Structure formats: C-alpha cells, structure tokens
Amino acid sequence: MKYSSSEFNEKLIQTVEEIEQNSNIELVVIVKTRSDNYFGATLLGGSILMLLVFSFFIFSPLMFGDYLIFTGTILAFFVGSFISIAINPIHALLIRKNEKKRQVQIMAHAIFSKSKIYETKKRTGLLIFVSLLEKQLIVKADKKLYEAIPQEEWDIMQKEMESSITFGNLQADFLDNLKKTGAIFSKYIPVEEPNINELPDYIELDF
Secondary structure, three states, X not given: OOOOHHHHHXXXXXXXXXXXXXXXXXXXXXXXXXXXXXXXXXXHHHHHHHHHHHHHHHHOOOOOOHHHHHHXXXXXXXXXXXXXXXXHHHHHXXXXXXXXXXXXXXXXXXXXXXXXXXXXXXXXXXXXXXXXXXXXXXXXXXXXXXXXXXXXXXXXXXXXXXXXXXXXXXXXXXXXXXXXXHHHHHHHXXXXXXXXXXXXXXXXXXX
C-alpha cells in the first residue's frame, strides 16, 4: 500500500498518539531525505564523467579540436555533478558506507539534543530517525527507557524497522512495524497517571 504524503503524515501521527496513550514514553519521529549534502560525492560524480569524456576524446579514432576537448570535458564535470545530485541512487553509490553511517549518527544526535528529548521528567523520551538516502534508521532512547527494555527487544525493534526502509515499502511497512513497538513499550513502560505529553508530537516528513 502506498499513501500520499498527507495520508502518511496523518497515519503516522495517529500511530504515535496511540503508542503514547498506551505507554509512558514520549515519542518523536523524524523522516529526512538525507543527513548531509555529501558535496564530496557530488564532486566525485562530476570527476568520473569528466574523466570518461576526456578519455573518449583522447583515445577515440575521431579527431576533435582543442576547444571542443576543453569545453566538452568541463561541461561533462558539471553534468556529472548534476546527475549525482538529481538521482539519489547514484549519489548514494558514490558515498562511502562508513561516511553515510557517521553522518546519520551525527544528525540523529543533533536532533535528539536540539529537541530536548532527554529532558522529559521521567526520562522516557525516544527518537526514531529515518534518513532515506542512506537507507538507515536510528533508534535513540533516553536513560530510563533504554534501561527498562531488554537489549534483545531493542535489537529486534531496530532490525524490523530497518527492514522496512531497506527492503520494504517505507510508508506501509514502517507504519506496521512502528505499531508493533507499542506492545513492547506498554509492557516495559506502562502508563502512569498523570500521563502528560511533555514533548510536542513533532513529526517531520521530508521526502
């Protein structure tokens, strides 16, 4: 199933509210197209096409003028740079795996701090951050929440939600896997009255 952005937004908000009503956690979900501009990968894309075009001019049996070789090579650089930016799968291929992982972690940490998810009264704040270009997901929990849930539960939760952005339909599968976490949270962090919503249900959709 594929939802429009507005439908996905609405269903995501409903899911977050349901999880918070049935447990004592404060959940924030952020979805972004990418965690960095990866300017180096853009330059790499331009350089690769520039080298290919230059090699064609040099080794081709056809004769080309110096001006055409110069301008064609320069133009190829800008075209390659544009293509690497415009086509996400190509851009992703040009970025080293450890660089993508590092940038996603940096972004998740920055959001966790800026949104003050760590400042809830009962220390049960939770960030679920999805970065689409890198196909990575970060689950970052505050101290009490992290300690209350066994590590194997966190591992299962991470694996299932990651599969929805790596292999599945982000919109449908992600929502289904997010709903499943509600049972885990209600089991280990049950509702305590008054169940005050300390953090705004801030959900950013950027895709």
